[in-house]
Amino acid sequence: MADSDADDLLKEFGISGEEGGDSSDGDDGENAAAEWAAMLEGGDDEDGGDAADRILNQDEIDNLLGFDSGDVGLGELSGVQALINSALVSYERLPMLEIVFDRLVRLTTTSLRNFTSDNVEVSLDSITSVRFGDYLNSIPLPAILTVIKAEEWDNFGLMTVESNLIYSMIDVLLGGRRGNNTIRVEGRPYTTIEMSLTSRMIQLVLEDMQKAFEPLTPVTFNVERMETNPRFAAIARPANAAILIELRIDMDDRGGKVEILLPYATIEPIREQLLQMFMGEKFGRDPIWEGHLASEIYAADTEIEAVLHEWKLPLSQVLNIEKGQTLMFDRTPQDPVMLRCGGVELTEGLMGHIGKNVSVRVTRPLNPPKVTMAVFESMDEQGSE
Numbered sequence: 001m002a003d004s005d006a007d008d009l010l011k012e013f014g015i016s017g018e019e020g021g022d023s024s025d026g027d028d029g030e031n032a033a034a035e036w037a038a039m040l041e042g043g044d045d046e047d048g049g050d051a052a053d054r055i056l057n058q059d060e061i062d063n064l065l066g067f068d069s070g071d072v073g074l075g076e077l078s079g080v081q082a083l084i085n086s087a088l089v090s091y092e093r094l095p096m097l098e099i100v101f102d103r104l105v106r107l108t109t110t111s112l113r114n115f116t117s118d119n120v121e122v123s124l125d126s127i128t129s130v131r132f133g134d135y136l137n138s139i140p141l142p143a144i145l146t147v148i149k150a151e152e153w154d155n156f157g158l159m160t161v162e163s164n165l166i167y168s169m170i171d172v173l174l175g176g177r178r179g180n181n182t183i184r185v186e187g188r189p190y191t192t193i194e195m196s197l198t199s200r201m202i203q204l205v206l207e208d209m210q211k212a213f214e215p216l217t218p219v220t221f222n223v224e225r226m227e228t229n230p231r232f233a234a235i236a237r238p239a240n241a242a243i244l245i246e247l248r249i250d251m252d253d254r255g256g257k258v259e260i261l262l263p264y265a266t267i268e269p270i271r272e273q274l275l276q277m278f279m280g281e282k283f284g285r286d287p288i289w290e291g292h293l294a295s296e297i298y299a300a301d302t303e304i305e306a307v308l309h310e311w312k313l314p315l316s317q318v319l320n321i322e323k324g325q326t327l328m329f330d331r332t333p334q335d336p337v338m339l340r341c342g343g344v345e346l347t348e349g350l351m352g353h354i355g356k357n358v359s360v361r362v363t364r365p366l367n368p369p370k371v372t373m374a375v376f377e378s379m380d381e382q383g384s385e
Contacts, residue, residue: 094243094274097267098127100212101245107208108247115204116172118251125246125257133238135261136230144190145233146202147224152217155266156224156235159202165249165256166190166198172251173197189228199226205258216273236263243267306360307338308351336363 056064105122112120139145139160146159170193190198206221213219227233236242245260267274309329321327336348337360346367349360 094267094271096216096274096276097243100216101127104209104212105247107211108205108249111204111208112201112249115201116169116251118172121250123248123250125248126244127246128244129241130244130261131238132234132236132240132242132261132263135242135244136234136238139230141230142188142190142228144195144198144202145227145230147227147233147235148206148221149224150266151220151222153219153266153269155263157221157263157266158233158235158261159205160259160261161198161202162256162258164254165258166194168251168254168256169201170194170197171254195226199223202226209260213270217270236265240265302341304346305340306349306351307340309335 101124105124109120109122112122140162142163144161144166146161148157148159149155150157202223206223210219210221240263242261242263245262247258247260249255249258309331311330333351337351338348339346339360339362347362348364349362352359352361
C-alpha cells in the first residue's frame with residue numbers, strides 16, 4: 001500500500017514512477033529534487049521573473065526624475081525635479097505682474113501690426129518661475145539674446161527671440177513668399193540686416209513694456225547688448241530664481257516666440273506694487289481713518305513743562321537735603337526757560353507774569369521734528385504710483 005500511495009503522489013505532480021523504479025532510493029530523491037527545482041524556476045519565470053531583470057528605458061528614467069526634453073517653464077514638474085524646484089517663489093504671489101503683461105500683449109499687437117503692415121497676433125503663453133541656469137541651458141540655438149537694463153531699478157533682464165520668429169519677420173518685412181515652408185538656416189551667424197531688423201522689433205517690444213509698467217512705476221528699458229551665445233548673456237547666478245514670460249507672435253501661418261526673463265532681484269524695487277490685487281490698492285491704509293485721527297490729535301490737550309533750571313547732584317547730597325534749606329539757582333530773570341512736552345525739548349522762552357499768572361514768552365521757533373509730514377506724503381505718492 002505504501003508503494004502505490006507513493007506512485008499516485010508522483011503521478012499527481014507529474015513525476016513518472018517508472019523512471020526511478022529500477023534505481024536506488026538515492027536516485028529517486030535526486031530526480032525528485034531536480035523536478036521540484038525545475039517547477040519552481042518555471043513558476044518564477046511565468047509569474048514575474050522578467051520584472052526583476054527588467055531595465056528602465058530613458059523615457060521612464062526622465063519621468064521618474066521629473067526631467068522633460070521640452071521647455072523648462074511648461075507643465076508641472078514631478079519627481080526629483082519638483083523637489084529641486086520646490087524653493088522657487090511662485091509668480092502667483094505677484095498678481096499685478098500678470099495684469100502688466102496682459103497689457104503688454106495688447107500694446108505689442110498694435111505696435112507690430114503698424115511695424116509689419118501685416119496681421120499680427122500676440123498671445124501670452126505662460127508666466128512661470130525658473131532658475132536662471134536652467135533657462136540658459138534650455139534655449140534652442142540659434143537665437144538672439146538681448147540684455148536689457150531697467151534704469152530706475154538699476155538691474156538687468158533678458159529677452160530671447162527665436163530663430164523662427166527672426167526669419168518670419170525678415171520674410172514679412174522684405175516681401176518674402178507666404179507659406180509654411182520657411183527657410184531656416186542653421187549653424188551660421190546672423191547677418192547685419194537680420195540683426196538690425198530684429199533690433200528694431202525688440203525696441204518696439206521694450207517701448208510697449210515700458211508703457212505696460214507705467215501705471216505701476218515709471219521705468220525705462222534700454223538695450224544693453226545683443227548676444228548669440230548664452231554664456232555671454234549671464235545676468236544672474238545659475239541658481240537664482242527668475243520670472244519667465246513667453247509671448248507667442250503669429251503672422252498668418254508664420255511666427256515664433258519672444259521670451260522675457262526678469263530675475264526676482266530686478267523686480268524687487270516694485271515688489272509692493274506687484275503684490276497689489278488691483279491698481280491703487282493701499283494695503284489696509286484707510287485715508288478716512290487717517291484724517292479723523294489727525295483731527296483728533298490736533299484737538300487733544302497737551303501738557304507743556306517750563307523748566308527754569310536743572311543740574312545734576314550726587315545722590316548723597318540729595319539725601320542730605322533738609323527742610324528749610326535754600327537751593328540757589330544760577331539763573332537771572334533774563335535767562336531763557338526751556339519748554340518741554342513728554343520729555344522732548346520744543347523751544348525756549350522768557351519768564352514773566354500777566355496779572356497774577358506766570359507766563360512764558362516764546363523767543364524762537366519750535367525745534368523741527370525728526371519725522372516730518374514730507375515723509376508720509378512721499379509714501380502716499382509712491383503708493384499711488
